[in-house]
Amino acid sequence: MAATRWHVRDFFSSLILHRGKFDLLQIGIINRLLKHRAFQYAAMMVNLFVFWVIILSGFFGSPVGNRNISIVFVWILWWFALIVLMVPLLSRIWCTMCPLPAFGEWLERRALVKKRSAFKYLSLRKPWPSKLNNIWLQNLGFLAIATFSALLVTRPVVTAIVLLILFVVPVFLVLIYSRRVFCRFICPVGGFLGLFSMFSALELRPKDKTLCRNHMTKECVRGNDNGYGCPWIIYPGGLERNNYCGLCFECIKTCPYNNLALNLRSFGGDILAKTGRALDEAWKSFIMLTLAGLYILVMQGPWGVLKDWSNVFWAPPYGWALTGVGGFLPYVGIFWGLSLAVTPSVFFLFTGASKLASGVRSVPLKKLFIDFSYELIPLALMAWIAFSIPLLLVNWSYIVNALLDPVGLGWNVFSGLYVPWTPLIPAVIPYLQSIVLAVGLAYSIKYSYRLAKQNFPEGKAALKAFLPQVVFLTFVSMIFLWLFMG
Amino acid sequence: MNQTEWAALALLVAVLLVPSASIYGYDLWLDAQKLDEEVQVVWITGWAAENGGWSPSEITLRKGVPAKLIITSADVTHGFHVPDLGLDSGPIAPGHKAVIEFVPEETGTFTFRCSVFCSEGHQSMVGKITVVE
Amino acid sequence: MLKRQLLAGAWFTLLIVFAALFYAPSASGGEVVTVHITARQFAYEPGRVVVNQGDTVVFVLETVDVTHGFYIDGYDVDVRIIPGETQTVTVVADTPGKFKIRCSETCGALHPFMVGEFIVLRSGVNIAFLGAAFGLVGVVLAATAYVWRRGD
Numbered sequence: 001m002a003a004t005r006w007h008v009r010d011f012f013s014s015l016i017l018h019r020g021k022f023d024l025l026q027i028g029i030i031n032r033l034l035k036h037r038a039f040q041y042a043a044m045m046v047n048l049f050v051f052w053v054i055i056l057s058g059f060f061g062s063p064v065g066n067r068n069i070s071i072v073f074v075w076i077l078w079w080f081a082l083i084v085l086m087v088p089l090l091s092r093i094w095c096t097m098c099p100l101p102a103f104g105e106w107l108e109r110r111a112l113v114k115k116r117s118a119f120k121y122l123s124l125r126k127p128w129p130s131k132l133n134n135i136w137l138q139n140l141g142f143l144a145i146a147t148f149s150a151l152l153v154t155r156p157v158v159t160a161i162v163l164l165i166l167f168v169v170p171v172f173l174v175l176i177y178s179r180r181v182f183c184r185f186i187c188p189v190g191g192f193l194g195l196f197s198m199f200s201a202l203e204l205r206p207k208d209k210t211l212c213r214n215h216m217t218k219e220c221v222r223g224n225d226n227g228y229g230c231p232w233i234i235y236p237g238g239l240e241r242n243n244y245c246g247l248c249f250e251c252i253k254t255c256p257y258n259n260l261a262l263n264l265r266s267f268g269g270d271i272l273a274k275t276g277r278a279l280d281e282a283w284k285s286f287i288m289l290t291l292a293g294l295y296i297l298v299m300q301g302p303w304g305v306l307k308d309w310s311n312v313f314w315a316p317p318y319g320w321a322l323t324g325v326g327g328f329l330p331y332v333g334i335f336w337g338l339s340l341a342v343t344p345s346v347f348f349l350f351t352g353a354s355k356l357a358s359g360v361r362s363v364p365l366k367k368l369f370i371d372f373s374y375e376l377i378p379l380a381l382m383a384w385i386a387f388s389i390p391l392l393l394v395n396w397s398y399i400v401n402a403l404l405d406p407v408g409l410g411w412n413v414f415s416g417l418y419v420p421w422t423p424l425i426p427a428v429i430p431y432l433q434s435i436v437l438a439v440g441l442a443y444s445i446k447y448s449y450r451l452a453k454q455n456f457p458e459g460k461a462a463l464k465a466f467l468p469q470v471v472f473l474t475f476v477s478m479i480f481l482w483l484f485m486g
Numbered sequence: 487m488n489q490t491e492w493a494a495l496a497l498l499v500a501v502l503l504v505p506s507a508s509i510y511g512y513d514l515w516l517d518a519q520k521l522d523e524e525v526q527v528v529w530i531t532g533w534a535a536e537n538g539g540w541s542p543s544e545i546t547l548r549k550g551v552p553a554k555l556i557i558t559s560a561d562v563t564h565g566f567h568v569p570d571l572g573l574d575s576g577p578i579a580p581g582h583k584a585v586i587e588f589v590p591e592e593t594g595t596f597t598f599r600c601s602v603f604c605s606e607g608h609q610s611m612v613g614k615i616t617v618v619e
Numbered sequence: 620m621l622k623r624q625l626l627a628g629a630w631f632t633l634l635i636v637f638a639a640l641f642y643a644p645s646a647s648g649g650e651v652v653t654v655h656i657t658a659r660q661f662a663y664e665p666g667r668v669v670v671n672q673g674d675t676v677v678f679v680l681e682t683v684d685v686t687h688g689f690y691i692d693g694y695d696v697d698v699r700i701i702p703g704e705t706q707t708v709t710v711v712a713d714t715p716g717k718f719k720i721r722c723s724e725t726c727g728a729l730h731p732f733m734v735g736e737f738i739v740l741r742s743g744v745n746i747a748f749l750g751a752a753f754g755l756v757g758v759v760l761a762a763t764a765y766v767w768r769r770g771d
Contacts, residue, residue: 041494049501056509063560066731067581112494154728300719302736304662307729311661394721395731405581418582421723427693430717434751441755442762449766463767474759481755485717485748534685562685562726580725603702605685 021263024202025252034249034262037227041113043097051099051163057406058160066395068156072402074163075153080392082189083196083384088267091200092193095246100166101182104174105231117225123178128185128233134280138191139287145188146291147335150298150310180231184244195284196381197242198270198374199443203263204247205239211259212237220251220260227253236260241270243281271374271447272454282373283344289376289476290339292383296483300390306331347373350472354452358465363455371455372469375448379473382440383480386433394423433484441477445470526553532564532578532600535607540598543613547590558583565601568615577602590617633753649673656680656735658687658700660727663720663735670712672741680706688723691737697723712739716747 025031033039050073058070065071086094106112108122145152145162152158170182183190206212212220220236223229227250230236234244236251237259252260298306309331351369397419404418448469449462456462519527526548531541537560547553557566559578566575566584575584600611652674657664659682670676680689682700689706690697693714700706720735738745 038490038494045497045501048498049505052502053505056505060509062558062581064580064725065728066725111491112498113490114488150729150732154731299732300734302663302666302720302734304659304664304666307661307732311729423690423692423721426721427714427716427718429692429719430747431751434755438755438758442758445759445762446766449763466766470759470763474756477755477759478752481751482748485751486745563724602686608702 021203021261021265023207023261023263025258025260025262030262035253037115037253038113040096040248044099044102047097048099048102051167053406055160055163058156058158058163061156061406063156065154065156066398067401067405069402069406070156070159071153072395072398074159076391076395077399080388082193083381083388084392087193087196087200088381088385089201091197091202091204091242092245092247093202094193095183095190096248098183100163100187101170101174101180103167104171104182105180107171108174108178109228115223115225115227119223121178123174124176125178126176128177128181132185134278135185135191135194135284136280137185138188139280139283141186142188142191143287143291143336143339146295147332148312149295150307151312179233180246181233183246184232191284192288194243195281195288195377196384198273199268199377199381200242200270201264201267203239203242203265203269204236204245204249204251205261205263206237207259207261209237211257215257219254219256223250224254224256227251229254240275241273243270243276268378268443268447271377272450274454277370277374279370282370283340285373285376285380286343286347287339289380289383290343291335292380292387293479293483294335294338296383296387296480300387301483347376347472350468353468354465357468358452358456358461360456360458360461360465368455368465371451372448375444375451375469375473378443378447379437379440379476382436382443385440386436386480386484389432389436390426390429393429394426395421396424397421430484434481437477437480437484441473444473448473524552526551528553528555530555530557530566530613532557532559532561532566532604532611534561534564534605535611536605537561539607539611540600540613545613545615547615547617549590549593549617549619552587552589555586555588556583557586562604563602564604564611566598567601568596568598570596571615573598574601590615593617593619651675651677653677653679656689658682658689658722660684661722661729661733663733665735667736667738668720669738669740671743672712672715672739674712674739676710676712678708678710680708685726686724687726687733688721690721690723692718692721694718694737699724712737715739715741715745717745 025034054070054073057068061068061070082094109119110116110122148158152162166187169186173182173186212218215237218235218237219229221229230251231248232244232246236245236255239245252258252262297303298310305327309327312328348369351372352365354372355363355365355368398421400419449466452462452466452469456465516527516529519525528545528547530545533539533541555566555573557575557578559580559582561580563577563579565577566586567573571588571590573586573588575586578584594617596615596617598613598615600608604611650671652670654668654670654676656668656678658680668676678689680698680700681704682702684702686702687700688697689700689708691710694710696708696710698706698708716739718737718739720737722730722733724730726733740746
């Protein structure tokens, strides 16, 4: 009992008071669970079951979105759990249990649970093209899917088809390239999970990097009898950021020195990590920030024209004149133009102002642009959380009904029990959203200054460079605030 | 393959098979009900006229055999109304269903229509029930 | 030192003004306002309804296509708009702020996104938004001052 209380205190002090880190692997049951070979299999299996039901229901169930488990579970329950709970608190824990790459992985390993000792991957093992060794494919893939989101999140059959494709594609990629190239370079969800997990309160890290450097056999990369070499194609011994670690926990099984820790830490720890910063990740920030605003505007705003446009080629009899194809194309233009060009341009201007204000000429503008873009992560994440709050509070009754009647065909599992649509504290939602936004803004400001200090360690230059960034962050936040309350 | 792997494989097969089988089984059960000699069961799905109208829009029933009509709605609120037989389901919200049970007493053709103003094409959302010997 | 005290003083004054605005009786309002709203898939026209606190708002509701619902967050209003009929509902706008109008009758694919906005002003301004904006600026100032003083 005393030991437990000690853990709880450490937990809170590391999470909230930012005092040091707390290694969850110290807790016996977590350690044993994560080192057990059947752990990931079991987690994937639960979700495989749910996803399979979702796909079947999408094809054979009710075409009414809010009566079909495929829409209700994926776009209300899963989305909320992912963005509000899993990403901020537990990093890429979704990737631990995501069933999408499971078939490919099992096929390649020719095993579901065990690690074979005489082992050869069932794959051509071609090297992944070096030009694609970044998240640009994920950036564009996410944007492409987001463009069709009005279709995706309202038609069960579309969700089912997309999920089916996402089950099939990884199998082929595994057979050609081996391991988790799908998750790292293609998966549209993986891109933003990586970016936002930088803010997360959980990290997997080597305890002693010198030990890893001097360890000649590098079993975390090559694998051994206890587990596979890192499926995410990274070197766990050198981890400094969460981005591309999918928390599969193979390395904690393979490391002969138990040199890995699963730390609770303060929010946003990776934003200051200097390795791996690049333009693809900067653009991911711009895309996520812009799309959060556009989603709130289109889906939760009162402008019918935007809804007509978003509804892909659907021409409402009483809608605005420019609908169907004529409306969808400008809509695509707005989505892509704003997130790929306008937001980055405005941010570029403010970064230029930062450089001018600092009075330091030696720091390249491009480096400044990339580095400062990481300050957007807390604000963008919180904007997405704010977007997700009403999804659950307004539509929670759909979840209960979907459980009672999974395919919406009137199964009436519990003798016709039905929960009428009843939004929960709807009048309070704008205030909750504003508070969440303010938290994101405060974190963004904090990291903005620390990023400035990295580039301008001398004198007051950092402070001067930081002020234009504060103006930009405040400006963006005011737009969101207007969407929530104005 | 050792025991663990076999067990894991069995679980995988079960996870994929159980939901598929239950949906297929439900379908078979529905079909079996339709073939019941004692009761004639007919499923009818309401779509707005622009989306195809009633499905099916033509139903054949046998005279004197109890009929059970199960009506669902797939897009907006509809209602199932057969004026000449005095049948009316009232409004049926999307994803919900209404059940009407009656015994066709005389042969002939009876028009059914939507009783809730469901769209522009509401008036053309019609179908017919043919009662035969 | 003096500068900081001045800044704090200015901020405090703003807060007082805001609080006074919030708690003082509204300068306008108390009228009967009739608002005609046409519902269609998947929007209300007009989408934004702006009234003053204290107004009695008579919503006259019609639909041009299918059956829609009319629900206002926090205002205990939930009615059905049936095609061919005119539905009337009266609301006393007693709480300032922005409240979403939501469709409560499944009306097609984008039904969950069918929203409007009911904005209740106080003394001619959207006091809730103004207050939140003040608060947000306060957060900006506090966070900026904090990181500035703590250095790295």
